[in-house]
Structure formats: structure tokens, C-alpha cells
Amino acid sequence: MSFKDHPGNGQVPPTAAGRAGARTETFLHRARIPVDLLQLGMRVVQLDRPWNDVPVLFQGFTLSTPEEAKVLRQYCSWVVVEDEETKLAPVLSKIPQLRQKTTEPMPETRTLEQEFPRAKETWSRTQDFVDKITVDIIENNTLELGQARTLIKSCVESVKANASAMLWMGRIKNRDAYTAEHCLRVAVYAIAFARFLGMPDEDIETAGMCGLLHDLGKLKVPSAILNKPGPLTPDEYVIMQSHTTHGFNLLKQDESLEPIIRDVTLHHHERVDGHGYPTHLPESQISRFARLISIVDTYDAITSDRCYRDGRSPAEALKILYQNRGQQFDADFVEAFIRMIGIYPPGTLVELNTGEVAWVVSTHPGRKLKPKVEIVLDKNRHRMTPYILDLSLQTTEDGEVREIRTPLPDGAYGITINERIHN
Structure with a gap:
């Protein structure tokens, strides 16, 4: 058996292998593909990060379960797979189509007017849920998060019908209820962004869950620090940073949550240059979903009114994201997010x-x-x-x-x- 690379797709050099038979040879090719194109039966031979940074059992394995593929989609952006050229060709042919998704508007099945009633109802029910768990956290009650996935599914259905309707809802902001509303807005932005990137529906829902629950730890930060109008002292900044750990510990109460949701809660303030918190992770150790949430989280924080300041314009927020791409934020994600949201977002x-x-x-x-x-x-x-x-x-x-x-x-x-x- 011998190997050939698929040309023009950034493949890594193949390793040697023995012959399968005396008269016939099967040529195995290696190709780098986006994780959203992974299929069961593919042999994964390389990741875009060290194997030890992804919760998989083996270094090099054949995808045998949907769960294995989902884990790779949550942590990686691309992988290298190995197979016969005839089996790889149909997958490789889909790469241009996947890339093209971020150059075209998201498809709509309903007009803005048609979708507004459902969007309003979905937003209201999800807001009530966030308000309830906010009270539970403040009063140290046991968190009941079972309803979250059902509500996020409803948000996904609305975004799939007409993303602008839910994005319009996010334009109504109450500066006195920032943390609760922020979590809901980040969930909606994350859902829309994941869909814009072409992620499978299952991953779109998970991205929404990550957004909805990512900042609950801030409810454990003293309001005097959380809402301080001036610069934080070094000691206050340490307390502020602790919200990621508080959130991680809160979500450990619910063992049914996917591990990636806790990962995002803990790591959404990590930076691709390694200067984030709480653990100064290098880029290779920051999950794909944490990199996604960090962008939408920052965008909403910049554009939202707080008790001590007015929000800045979407254009200013996008400029900040763009200036910090490759240092604080994933550069490809930033550029895709700017294409999705536009200089003048829906509802402006x-x-x-x-x-x-x-x-x-x-x-x-x-x-x-x-x-x-x-x-x-x-x-x-x-x-x-x-x-x-x-x-x-x-x-x-x-x-x-x-x-x-x-x-x-x-x-x-x-x-x-x-x-x-x-x-």
C-alpha cells in the first residue's frame, strides 16, 4: 500500500505503509477538512491542536460514533483525515460550498413580520427562565437548568426562519438588568453565528447553550465591583476574573450538561495570544466554541448600556474586534462575524x-x-x-x-x- 496527498488542500505528508497485496495497490490520501464535514468511518490522523488538548481517547482513530465527531467539532476547526481518493472527493467538493456560506445571507423561510410574534414569545419565555435562575443563584438555591435546552431549541427554530427577528429583539436593552439580558443576547448571537458558519443544528443548539450560561458566575461577584464606573484596582480585577470559575462551579451542579458548556464558561476570556484568564491558555488549548463565544460576548458587552456608561456603536465594537483579531480573538471568526452582523445590524x-x-x-x-x-x-x-x-x-x-x-x-x-x- 502506498500513499498520495490530495493536491491543493494543505495536506500533511503521508507516512509509509505496507503493501496490501502483490498485484494491487490502494493509494491512501490525506486531506485537511473543516470539522463540520466530518463523517462516520473517516480515519482522523491529525488535529489542529495537540491531541492531549482534546477529550478523545486515542491519537489517530476512526470515527465510529456521532459523539466522537461532535467532540471534534466543539474543540477543533479542522482535522486531517486519511482515506481513498474516491471516498474523499465528495467531501472535498463540499469545502467551497461551506466557505461560501459566510459570503451569502442566511436563508429565510419567513418574513420579518411573520416571524416577529414567535420571536417575541420565545424571547419572553427565555428571559423569564434567565430571570429565575438569576434569583436562584443569588439566593443560593439549587439550579434547575432542564428547561434551558428546550428554550434554546425554540430560539434556534426562530433564527432558522428569520435571524433578523431575534436580533431585533436583542436591540431592546435595560441597563439595570445587564447580566441577565446579556446572557440571552449572547445566546441569540451565538445561535445566529453558528448557523452562519454552517454548523449542524446540534452544534447550533450547543452554541446557544454556551451563550446562555456563560456569564452566570458574574452573579457571584459583588455588585460594587461588577458595576464600578471607574477602573478596577488589581485586587478588584482578580475578583472580577473569578466569575469564570464561579460559573464553572455553578454548572457542575448539573451533570447532564455537555462538558463543552462548562469549558466555555471557564475559558471564554482566554486569548489566542495566551494572555487571557483564568489560566492563560495558548491558542491550541482554547476550544472552538470558547473562541466563538468570546467574540459575541465582547461585541454585546461593548454595545450594551451599563448603569455607569452608554453602550458604544456596533461599528465601534466591530472595529475593536477587528483590531484585536489574531491577538485576543480568532481572526477567521472575527472576520466572519463582521460579515454576518454588518456595519448596521438589524434593528438599527x-x-x-x-x-x-x-x-x-x-x-x-x-x-x-x-x-x-x-x-x-x-x-x-x-x-x-x-x-x-x-x-x-x-x-x-x-x-x-x-x-x-x-x-x-x-x-x-x-x-x-x-x-x-x-x-
């Missing part, structure tokens, strides 16, 4: 160069400055019958190209997102 109120005022309805990864909008005020700032306009396609009657001039704060010209959602 904007003023056009015509003077018209509109809501951003949805974004396009390839046209971040030209989203689909809903015009609600004419150029004289008068209310009008709303209508949808794709800025990448439409022009005014005199041929002038409509563009976004500036984002507006919620409430500008008497237009509020709460009124729009509950209209």
Missing part, C-alpha cells in the same frame, strides 16, 4: 442621504454598507406607509443612489424599536 435606526429615516431589516455579508431597510419617515421627517428597500439594488426616482448617512439613536424623531416590534 438610520438616516439616509435623502433625509429619509429607516430601520435596518437585514444585512448582506457582501454588502455591509447597503443593507435592506424599511423606510418609515419621508425626507421631511413625516410618517409614511413603511416599505422595504434593498439599498444595494434601489435608487430614487431621479436616479440618486440611496445610502446610509448615519445611524440614529433609538427614539430619534419619536421612532422607537420597542414600538416597532410591538406594533
Whole structure:
């Protein structure tokens, strides 16, 4: 038996092997593939990190159970597999399609208006759940997390139908309920992002669970430190950092949770340059899901109002993420997240160069400055019958190209997102 590499796919050199027979030879090829394309029966010979950093039993093994494939998807971004060329070819042909997912809008099966009622109900039920476990943590009650997966499934179904509806819900923020609302928003962002990346539904749900539960440890941090308006002292910063360990210990109460959820709770503040906390993990030891949650967690923290400061704009948050890619954050994930969320995320109120005022309805990864909008005020700032306009396609009657001039704060010209959602 001899080996050949599949050309042009970044494969590693093969190892030697003996002949299978005197007259015939089977050529085995090695190919690097994204973990989301793993299939049962594939022989995995290399990971994108040391074998000891992934909870698998063997170094080099044939995938025999869905659970083994799921673990690799949670911790790794790519693996090297080995098989006959005819068996690898169909898998390799899917790589361009998987990459293309992050250059196209997420498919929708329902309009924004059709999905709003379900999104509102799902958001409300999940918010009630987070509020309950918040009280349980503060009062040292036993955590009951059994309902979490069912609620996250409902969030996933809504996002699959029309992601913008749930993203709109996340634009309504109460600065006095930051931690609870933050967990819910991060769950929704994580679900949308995982879907945008092309993850299987099972992993999309798990990403949502990671987001929902990742910051519960902050409820064990004294509010004087959690809400301090000025810089933390070194001692206070140590106490703040302890929220990851508190969260990890809280989730140990529920043995039914997947280990990756506790991993994310503990490690979502690790940095790819090794300067994060609590354990200064190198990049190779930070799980794929922890790297994903760290980005959406930071984005929501930057854009959210706190009791001591106003949130910054989405554009500013994306600039911070981009500037810190490859140092604090996974560079590929940052670039994909920016494509998904857009410079003007769904639910943003904007003023056009015509003077018209509109809501951003949805974004396009390839046209971040030209989203689909809903015009609600004419150029004289008068209310009008709303209508949808794709800025990448439409022009005014005199041929002038409509563009976004500036984002507006919620409430500008008497237009509020709460009124729009509950209209």
C-alpha cells in the first residue's frame, strides 16, 4: 500500500505503509477538512491542536460514533483525515460550498413580520427562565437548568426562519438588568453565528447553550465591583476574573450538561495570544466554541448600556474586534462575524442621504454598507406607509443612489424599536 496527498488542500505528508497485496495497490490520501464535514468511518490522523488538548481517547482513530465527531467539532476547526481518493472527493467538493456560506445571507423561510410574534414569545419565555435562575443563584438555591435546552431549541427554530427577528429583539436593552439580558443576547448571537458558519443544528443548539450560561458566575461577584464606573484596582480585577470559575462551579451542579458548556464558561476570556484568564491558555488549548463565544460576548458587552456608561456603536465594537483579531480573538471568526452582523445590524435606526429615516431589516455579508431597510419617515421627517428597500439594488426616482448617512439613536424623531416590534 502506498500513499498520495490530495493536491491543493494543505495536506500533511503521508507516512509509509505496507503493501496490501502483490498485484494491487490502494493509494491512501490525506486531506485537511473543516470539522463540520466530518463523517462516520473517516480515519482522523491529525488535529489542529495537540491531541492531549482534546477529550478523545486515542491519537489517530476512526470515527465510529456521532459523539466522537461532535467532540471534534466543539474543540477543533479542522482535522486531517486519511482515506481513498474516491471516498474523499465528495467531501472535498463540499469545502467551497461551506466557505461560501459566510459570503451569502442566511436563508429565510419567513418574513420579518411573520416571524416577529414567535420571536417575541420565545424571547419572553427565555428571559423569564434567565430571570429565575438569576434569583436562584443569588439566593443560593439549587439550579434547575432542564428547561434551558428546550428554550434554546425554540430560539434556534426562530433564527432558522428569520435571524433578523431575534436580533431585533436583542436591540431592546435595560441597563439595570445587564447580566441577565446579556446572557440571552449572547445566546441569540451565538445561535445566529453558528448557523452562519454552517454548523449542524446540534452544534447550533450547543452554541446557544454556551451563550446562555456563560456569564452566570458574574452573579457571584459583588455588585460594587461588577458595576464600578471607574477602573478596577488589581485586587478588584482578580475578583472580577473569578466569575469564570464561579460559573464553572455553578454548572457542575448539573451533570447532564455537555462538558463543552462548562469549558466555555471557564475559558471564554482566554486569548489566542495566551494572555487571557483564568489560566492563560495558548491558542491550541482554547476550544472552538470558547473562541466563538468570546467574540459575541465582547461585541454585546461593548454595545450594551451599563448603569455607569452608554453602550458604544456596533461599528465601534466591530472595529475593536477587528483590531484585536489574531491577538485576543480568532481572526477567521472575527472576520466572519463582521460579515454576518454588518456595519448596521438589524434593528438599527438610520438616516439616509435623502433625509429619509429607516430601520435596518437585514444585512448582506457582501454588502455591509447597503443593507435592506424599511423606510418609515419621508425626507421631511413625516410618517409614511413603511416599505422595504434593498439599498444595494434601489435608487430614487431621479436616479440618486440611496445610502446610509448615519445611524440614529433609538427614539430619534419619536421612532422607537420597542414600538416597532410591538406594533
